[in-house]
Amino acid sequence: MSPTIKLLQGNEACVEGALAAGIQFYGGYPITPSTEIAELLAEKMPRVGSAFIQMEDEIAAMAAVIGASLTGAKSMTATSGPGFSLKQENLGYAIYTEIPCVIVNVMRGGPSTGLPTSPSQSDVMQARWGTHGDHPVIALCPSSVEETFWLTIRAFNLAEKYRTAVILLLDEVVGHMRERIEIPDHVDNVLTRKKPSVGREGYRPYQPDADLIPPMASFGEGYRYHVTGLTHDETGFPTNDTEKAGILIDRLHKKIDNNLDDIVEIETQMMEDAEIMVVAYGSTARSASRAVKDARALGIKAGLFRPITIWPFPANELKQYLPQLKQVIVAEMNLGQLILEVERNVAGKAPVHGVLRGDGELITPTQILARIKEVQ
């Protein structure tokens, strides 16, 4: 075993990814099953000269992350369901004020305090619509420990590149299981936000470049500007002007929607000739992968479609398989969330079936295989 190959938990891999991406600030409030992230960062961040603060609660933690990011620091917080609920208002603030940050949510059973030590995938719609208003969202969903490392880096990159909050949705299984991971000595392509090319006098904080993303000055570097959750114009000050309000909300959506090729990532297994498509993400995709292989061994043409970017939903990627599909199965650890988005995009062209489970246990390959056999 070379020194870079390790046996790590998903939560530990998330920490390694954050460090590789150059995290400079963590504000958090520990909560199972995400606690190892805070625990390890508290140990490691001071050693590399970056700041870790345990705040008084999740709301304040999210606020601290936003404030730190405004000073130029790459910032992250981690939580689970109940804490994710508390962060929603400030999450919307980060998206609307275009302040880069990463929010990790290690999903556990809910609602409310629910099942702290058990997995679920029941915050998928909350990640999309948990904060109010018509906002775009980027959310990523790893299926393995190694992928957690890479997607944590990617979450930082997307946050910095598109000046937005990026949600990393782990589930308890991925967060807590230990498996092989190869950690490189050096990670290429670590992105940082675009800084203004004009001096402080000519700087308009919300004036976008051609890519629709405004360069971001760091507080403390001499640039003074106003940041508000109210609808604002290019100066950063509030406005009630409907034209300016329309320009802002359109730009916020377009800066994401125009870059789906860069943002949306999927994995497929044996989809080339598949007639039955199993859609699954996170740890459930591991069970689905097994089920699809077992189905193939029985001569059933099944394949796996795994959204890695879960929001924006990989609609175009999914639709390209529609002509060949006879059945669609969605497996998720909730009572039906992403299945709604799948149904919307399949649009009646094939029946959509659910393998849904909300009791705090990982869906088994046997359950999915049984459904494949049933609908074939």
Next chain:
Amino acid sequence: MRHEIRLSGSGGQGIILAGIVLAEAALHEDKNAVQSQSYGPEARGGASKSEIIISSEAIDYPKVTAPDIVLALTTESYKKYAKNLPANTVVIVDFSVNVNGDTGVLSLPIIQAARDELKRPIVSNIVALGALNAVAKVVSPESLEAAVLRRVPKGTEDLNRKALALGYQLVGKYMLTSGYIR
């Protein structure tokens, strides 16, 4: 090759660490390994469980469904985690475990040997790992020792080496006389 291994005992017996060590030993041999454990109330006192899948192939579903090796250090964990096993599962228990007349169980004085011969019952988990590997040959003895030494506190290397060796010896000594027939 593929092994599904379930280690169980009571909280504090080092069951989780034993699982991590075994998984790391497998990585050392360029195999894939996944380790998971039970959390929540049952992980504190009560029955504790650590599960490991080791395979030369990629591991998809990460939970153990049909273990080929089960270890139980307490009667409670035996009752909870050594039920509904495949017929050929290797079951190793501590002497203190009441197996209630079950046959095909290898009963070894793991905790007693750690206490009497090493004066350190805390290394029972490492004795158990040695015994498990002697019976099931999951990894090479060298890989297991290296993995143990990487994880144990500095200054306890000798103690843990002896604990591993003791595990192997227990199997040699009791395999034939324990009524364990496979």
